[in-house]
Amino acid sequence: MGDSKNLWGGRFTGEADRGFVDFNRSFGFDRRLFAADVRASVAHCNSLASAGVLTGEEATKINGGLQTILDRGTAAGYFDNLESEDVHSFVEARLVELIGDTGRKLHTGRSRNDQVATDLRLWLREAVDDLFQRVGTTQGALLDLAEAHLGTVLPGYTHLQRAQPILFAHWCLAYFEMLSRDRERLEDCRKRVNVLPLGSAALAGTSYPIDRESVARELGFDSVSRNSIDAVSDRDFCVEFVSAGSLIMVHLSRLAEDVILYATAEFGFFELSDAVATGSSLMPQKKNPDSMELVRGKAGRVFGHGTSLLAMLKGLPLAYNKDMQEDKEAVFDSFDTVSACLGVTETVLRNLSVNEERTRDAASTGYMNATELADYLVRKGTSFREAHEIVGRIVVHAIARGLELHELSIEEMRSLSTSIEDDVLVSLSLERTLGTKSQTGGTSPECVTDSLAVARRSLTS
């Protein structure tokens, strides 16, 4: 089923170089636009019929042919015709093959320039919706994990040094928040994806009286593009999509890094399930977090696609240029990568074991309650700066004694500040340390329970 003729026969007398023909071809990857291309073609055909450019009979014949092609597209081997230059010429060639010369009327008033922009937007709209769902599913896994470990504490870090204790659920909710912003970005990106370019033709607009608004309605677009030159040369929406995907990857990669680190013997907080870990071919004891390492590693690939798109677009004169054919692989691979990483991350989260004893132990040692002692002194009337200084000295004293703050005697502490009294021990407890962080967004159990409920509602609304 080779497409012997190309789409511009008349002007050419010479044969194209075989190497160039292969180089020029996009069918190997843009076949992913097949269903969108057929769908947009049906809408275009209907608009030509309404405008009186095609007779009702011709339109019926064309649409019937397109429907057959769409059905055949689900069968194995249909796309093995690698001779086509791109998906648009493939569909048109199949149509002419199927219904004869009437098929040659479909391209009236349209160019592959507005066609490809329309197809890509239709495809991307679904991709955005799909990712939106998938991000939500991964968020659901974070909430389930948090709810399964409501009483679990974790040491919180800054500079990767022990800082203050936090609830494990609070850590889960931090990633939940990042992913919520990602969903907002996808929703926002969708607005600019969902604009119809068809009817812009090659660049100047069409001379056929088609009703673009009705084409937009038929294809589910919110509006029609306002400038034909811009419509065929705009790929901002691709950049926005890959940017939104890049931030999702930043977030997944940071989560991956936390999980990898916490699963080391040195931390010993988490254990990955066998379902998402690998062993070593040499070292029998190993359990490697390949799943999370790949998520971290694949982030760079999506960032790279963003850079490719920006570099591809920045020097282009108006309007369409073939450089823009490079947009598709960047967009497709970004979608595939982000989607796969969300899926694997969800599996990791759903099967993660948390060593609660170990995390509690880690959260109770290393002077993580030092800030609490300073706050205690502030409550007793000391200025924060002075309290900070005093507690610093108490910490030095405790380090020298090889003890935690709450293991020092009241007398020892009082030798550095007479404001310290018996009630200090309650203030230094892990429960109190967590419980005092009770302002909105804090890690107290009440706040975290509230946040979990709000998070759960945001997923279902």
Ligand code: ARG
């Ligand atoms: N395969 C092309 C692309 O992906 C389709 C548009 C071709 N337009 C053209 N004027 N050659 O951009």
